[in-house]
Ligand SMILES: Nc1ncnc2c1ncn2[C@@H]1O[C@H](COP(=O)(O)OP(=O)(O)OP(=O)(O)O)[C@@H](O)[C@H]1O
């Protein structure tokens with residue numbers, strides 16, 4: 024029986040280049056954001072599993088013996104490492120989720136149940152735990168909220184069932200797991216992403232797990248050798264969209280027009296590689312001369328993403344508004360709405376940034392300057408949390 028309280032967090036991400044193409048084996052460059060999802064796990068005395076997900080309006084609890092029975096019903100069939108359609112159908116029926124339901128609360132509940140049962144089937148009994156997830160990330164806006172959620176769930180459930188250690192020592196404020204443990208967290212988080220996304224590439228959960236700045240291709244994760252300090256303005260168009268739907272749409276287009284779409288994916292791959300070379304050649308505090316290439320790569324990729332069908336009028340507007348201030352933008356994540364990123368030069372004046380922000384806000388968008396390269400999944404002591412997180416996690 025698990026007897027400790029745990030608090031852990033995982034970062035969201037920004038994809039600089041390679042979204043969608045990465046699902047088809049091309050290179051993506053992604054960096055961790057300084058916005059995180061937090062999970063608090065507490066032992067639950069009465070033989071129940073409780074889950075509260077205020078970001079998507081879920082408050083659910085189940086008797087542990089019912090979950091054990093459900094898990095036993097799959098005896099002889101493997102619970103890992105692949106959420107099979109039949110298993111998900113059974114879980115939907117159990118949780119009263121309609122077939123094909125894609126509302127945030129349905130997907131979040133399904134991912135939780137899948138990970139809880141699959142992990143317990145592999146490593147021990149279903150534990151009586153109370154889980155609360157709270158996030159600084161907007162849900163479904165291209166910043167990897169689904170992956171941050173899945174990474175937090177994987178880390179918490181694997182720790183509570185003893186599959187990985189609890190590295191936080193008395194008196195420490197934060198701690199991280201070993202490389203081997205992170206690899207296990209990442210592989211289970213990928214399964215959670217599969218429940219939510221259908222066919223994820225794995226780039227988002229890799230950034231959520233390892234943090235920093237990564238090159239990702241077909242499951243191969245390579246930390247970038249050197250990442251300069253980049254100033255990035257993030258803008259949320261607040262247009263809702265689903266990564267699962269957008270990824271499926273791109274696949275359809277590739278199947279319909281392979282000779283037209285595959286060269287576009289190859290070009291996106293070349294953009295990621297070119298961007299990597301520029302970033303790795305830049306000094307830590309780069310001078311403005313490196314920026315024209317980075318800006319042009321943003322512009323070209325934004326056109327490509329429109330060609331593969333993941334643009335949106337709100338994103339076109341975002342690009343036009345920033346261009347009117349001499350700034351270059353592209354969508355980030357799955358597109359179809361959600362967030363865009365704008366590259367700020369070291370010499371972009373605060374006045375110019377404020378003017379661009381004012382015009383973006385006038386469109387009904389929300390924008391903020393970010394720091395990138397945040398640490399991956401992390402355990403926290405309560406005393407190390409800021410007041411807002413502490414307040415959110417103190418709700419019982
Ligand atoms: N804080 C959260 N609590 C519970 N579930 C969440 C939370 N954040 C995200 N989710 C789950 O993730 C889904 C959103 O995932 P989706 O992949 O569509 O968007 P995203 O991950 O924010 O963007 P992208 O994949 O483009 O980076 C929600 O519908 C919900 O099921």
Ligand SMILES: C[C@@](O)(CCO)CC(=O)[O-]
Nearest residue numbers: 042043223224225356357
């Ligand atoms: C659109 C996509 O490339 C990135 C979503 O953040 C999907 C994926 O890689 O799984």
Ligand SMILES: [Mg+2]
Nearest residue numbers: 167169170266
């Ligand atoms: Mg996602």
